[in-house]
Amino acid sequence: MNGNDQSKFPTVIIIGGGFGGIEVAKQLADKPVEIILIDKHNYHTFQPLLYQVATGSLECESIAFSLRKNFEGQKNLRFRNAEVTGINQATNTVHTSIGDMQYDYLVIATGSTTNFFGNKDIEHYAMPMKSIPEALNLRYLVLQNLEEANLKASKEERAPYLSFVLVGAGPTGVELAGALAELRNHVLNKDYPELVKDEMKVYLVDFLPKVLGPFSEEGSKAAEGYLKKMGVELMLGAKVENYNGEEITFGDGTSIKTKNVIWSAGVMGVVPEGVSKDAIEKGNRIRTDEICRVVGTSNIFAIGDVAAMITKDTPKGHPGVAQVAIQMGEATGKNILKLLRGEQTVPFKYNDKGSLATIGRNKAIADLGKIKFQGFFAWLIWMFVHLISLMGGRNRVVVFINWIASYVTYNGGNRIIIRKFAREELHQKDMQVSQVD
Amino acid sequence: MNGNDQSKFPTVIIIGGGFGGIEVAKQLADKPVEIILIDKHNYHTFQPLLYQVATGSLECESIAFSLRKNFEGQKNLRFRNAEVTGINQATNTVHTSIGDMQYDYLVIATGSTTNFFGNKDIEHYAMPMKSIPEALNLRYLVLQNLEEANLKASKEERAPYLSFVLVGAGPTGVELAGALAELRNHVLNKDYPELVKDEMKVYLVDFLPKVLGPFSEEGSKAAEGYLKKMGVELMLGAKVENYNGEEITFGDGTSIKTKNVIWSAGVMGVVPEGVSKDAIEKGNRIRTDEICRVVGTSNIFAIGDVAAMITKDTPKGHPGVAQVAIQMGEATGKNILKLLRGEQTVPFKYNDKGSLATIGRNKAIADLGKIKFQGFFAWLIWMFVHLISLMGGRNRVVVFINWIASYVTYNGGNRIIIRKFAREELHQKDMQVSQVD
Numbered sequence: 055m056n057g058n059d060q061s062k063f064p065t066v067i068i069i070g071g072g073f074g075g076i077e078v079a080k081q082l083a084d085k086p087v088e089i090i091l092i093d094k095h096n097y098h099t100f101q102p103l104l105y106q107v108a109t110g111s112l113e114c115e116s117i118a119f120s121l122r123k124n125f126e127g128q129k130n131l132r133f134r135n136a137e138v139t140g141i142n143q144a145t146n147t148v149h150t151s152i153g154d155m156q157y158d159y160l161v162i163a164t165g166s167t168t169n170f171f172g173n174k175d176i177e178h179y180a181m182p183m184k185s186i187p188e189a190l191n192l193r194y195l196v197l198q199n200l201e202e203a204n205l206k207a208s209k210e211e212r213a214p215y216l217s218f219v220l221v222g223a224g225p226t227g228v229e230l231a232g233a234l235a236e237l238r239n240h241v242l243n244k245d246y247p248e249l250v251k252d253e254m255k256v257y258l259v260d261f262l263p264k265v266l267g268p269f270s271e272e273g274s275k276a277a278e279g280y281l282k283k284m285g286v287e288l289m290l291g292a293k294v295e296n297y298n299g300e301e302i303t304f305g306d307g308t309s310i311k312t313k314n315v316i317w318s319a320g321v322m323g324v325v326p327e328g329v330s331k332d333a334i335e336k337g338n339r340i341r342t343d344e345i346c347r348v349v350g351t352s353n354i355f356a357i358g359d360v361a362a363m364i365t366k367d368t369p370k371g372h373p374g375v376a377q378v379a380i381q382m383g384e385a386t387g388k389n390i391l392k393l394l395r396g397e398q399t400v401p402f403k404y405n406d407k408g409s410l411a412t413i414g415r416n417k418a419i420a421d422l423g424k425i426k427f428q429g430f431f432a433w434l435i436w437m438f439v440h441l442i443s444l445m446g447g448r449n450r451v452v453v454f455i456n457w458i459a460s461y462v463t464y465n466g467g468n469r470i471i472i473r474k475f476a477r478e479e480l481h482q483k484d485m486q487v488s489q490v491d
Numbered sequence: 492m493n494g495n496d497q498s499k500f501p502t503v504i505i506i507g508g509g510f511g512g513i514e515v516a517k518q519l520a521d522k523p524v525e526i527i528l529i530d531k532h533n534y535h536t537f538q539p540l541l542y543q544v545a546t547g548s549l550e551c552e553s554i555a556f557s558l559r560k561n562f563e564g565q566k567n568l569r570f571r572n573a574e575v576t577g578i579n580q581a582t583n584t585v586h587t588s589i590g591d592m593q594y595d596y597l598v599i600a601t602g603s604t605t606n607f608f609g610n611k612d613i614e615h616y617a618m619p620m621k622s623i624p625e626a627l628n629l630r631y632l633v634l635q636n637l638e639e640a641n642l643k644a645s646k647e648e649r650a651p652y653l654s655f656v657l658v659g660a661g662p663t664g665v666e667l668a669g670a671l672a673e674l675r676n677h678v679l680n681k682d683y684p685e686l687v688k689d690e691m692k693v694y695l696v697d698f699l700p701k702v703l704g705p706f707s708e709e710g711s712k713a714a715e716g717y718l719k720k721m722g723v724e725l726m727l728g729a730k731v732e733n734y735n736g737e738e739i740t741f742g743d744g745t746s747i748k749t750k751n752v753i754w755s756a757g758v759m760g761v762v763p764e765g766v767s768k769d770a771i772e773k774g775n776r777i778r779t780d781e782i783c784r785v786v787g788t789s790n791i792f793a794i795g796d797v798a799a800m801i802t803k804d805t806p807k808g809h810p811g812v813a814q815v816a817i818q819m820g821e822a823t824g825k826n827i828l829k830l831l832r833g834e835q836t837v838p839f840k841y842n843d844k845g846s847l848a849t850i851g852r853n854k855a856i857a858d859l860g861k862i863k864f865q866g867f868f869a870w871l872i873w874m875f876v877h878l879i880s881l882m883g884g885r886n887r888v889v890v891f892i893n894w895i896a897s898y899v900t901y902n903g904g905n906r907i908i909i910r911k912f913a914r915e916e917l918h919q920k921d922m923q924v925s926q927v928d
Binding site: 095096097113114115116118119120123129132152187190197201205244245248446451455459465466469470 | 532533534550551552553555556557559560563564566569572589623624627634638642681682683684685883884885886888889892893896902903905906907908909910
């Protein structure tokens, strides 16, 4: 029983239990359809807080939520923990690691993965942070390198272990830079009294001349100010040439010796085999029409990070953020029902609620349309929005307690290494993450 | 700087940050000694709650506590996250993965590991549960097998995936049996509406004719009653012959087809290379005198599960429980100080505070010396004792919230699979756990 049962209702297959896929399934609850939700993980990942898992501030299980538990009681949904190996648009089939499944409607909500822009060295040696296993690998690398540094006799030998180079100054890079700076400023000497705090360096690199590219000028400037005050070294307008595991080199001929390069400089869509090549846009995204329907198809939709809805108003598609995925998911669920009823579909219109990013305690940037502010109040808003967006009451309470403990003690989290990270296994583990894990 | 610095104070090396090792270090705080604490993990494991990690009721990080964080501010202690590869009693040297270290006093607090009594098949195919990586492997196996069962067409095909055979009816086996029975009774059909609850079977096997061997007759009988009422099938007085990954066979010729065998039928000490063979007792434990000093040595101590203090009063040594390790750690710390001062040492005397085991909600056994009781009040005591014994205020709060959520909803925990478990990797992972991880 891989999925398809005898049923008089049409089958909607959703690939991916991220923000978008979940929203489609919610919209179709109690409606005359059979839903099969497929995900290679049995949980939903709350990606905006991955960086706190990487720095050991949060347990990974607080930002993961069981997909089965989430859909308890939704009688028209079956969950399948499987890997999609491809689709066949001609026969309406999804091929998976547990067998083939037939659909009437298909929603591709597979999200995005790290884009190394074809540089194999960087892909091999730099750390991505797009999934929970990747965030855990990063945490273990950071902690192991602090342990290593602690054993070295000279400042020169310690430097590569204590240098953290973050490439990509979008929200992920900025938030991680802030968290690493706080780790240095408040925690390092408590955990490692033998280390000298100032020897730990956090570099934030971007090709653009500013941080938080998509934010307002005002927000971007404020973030730069916060980062500098916390001791993050900004390298803006800098082009990364290569990284060989020991040294990262830049376009201007400079370099930094480091064992820690974290790459959040770009993403690309995760497209299942079998999607027509004609529909693939820049960034490996799937081109759709105004109702999120994949161009050239009548019954396949793409939403969220993997979708590129290219219209007059959105010549580059939409930004790869949770709000787009959620709103596309809602619209697609509703439009599938309209198609089933023979009603007129409604074009998707993105309602941009604004952007938030935090840099550290009491410091955040809020760009909410015309209203822009920074600092303590923005930080409270950031916390509130992230808490209510988390899935599961227990997760909300546990994250809230962790944040309170961190705020009060300046020493939150529980920096433990469950499984040793071995650099030579990184590539292999990446493969597992994308293929099996 | 692997550990030894120039210092006028004698060096005490403690191998292992379990209950015993931590207690030695605490006793020696602010005393004129240099302490080096070595552990292959950078965290302390609260073993009594491992079974709740295995069933997904608790996050693993709630029962782990960073050793560095625990000893923050203890100026005479340095922590080393390293693997001990051996000791040299003649030269007072500990060999480790990060170099050699010299000691004046050595405390071996390495604990115990699962004893498969030489059966290589069982060691290869059955799941141990003595460490956090092992408990996580077990959780992932259980969840993956529920997913597998969900895909099978017939009851016969589903049976091996839904049969859980627990070998060893000590506290670990009994508590895990109770937790699995609760998973079946309250959670299974919420997460897996396509499965039939009664097809999931929990078997608890022991060579002895009773459960909770070391408990009172009254406590043991009560536990049997609770287990039966919850639907656990007791197989007492049964001898396991073999397990080949598909079928477990018993001495009486019967067998059960199962993909899930969990082995908690015995432990053995983890003895570093270089300890004199003459000092090794039954169960691979190190024989000590009345002050926990290894026989034939003047400056090496063994405490907790790895120690066998064989005296007139304790012809088999002490039970392998946390209280023994803690009390031996305290006594050893004090006796090392006495030896340094040239004072008379004090023989160790175990103060047995009693035993507790829980079987499920509202059900526990308390054997507190002459006071014996079972049921709701024992269960409250069990929770209270375990909460206060946990390390770290944050961990206590998080575990408490998880327990409240489970009690109220009948559906606690967050049964997620972070890394897929592959049976063919089990042996390899075991190796990692004991050698590198």
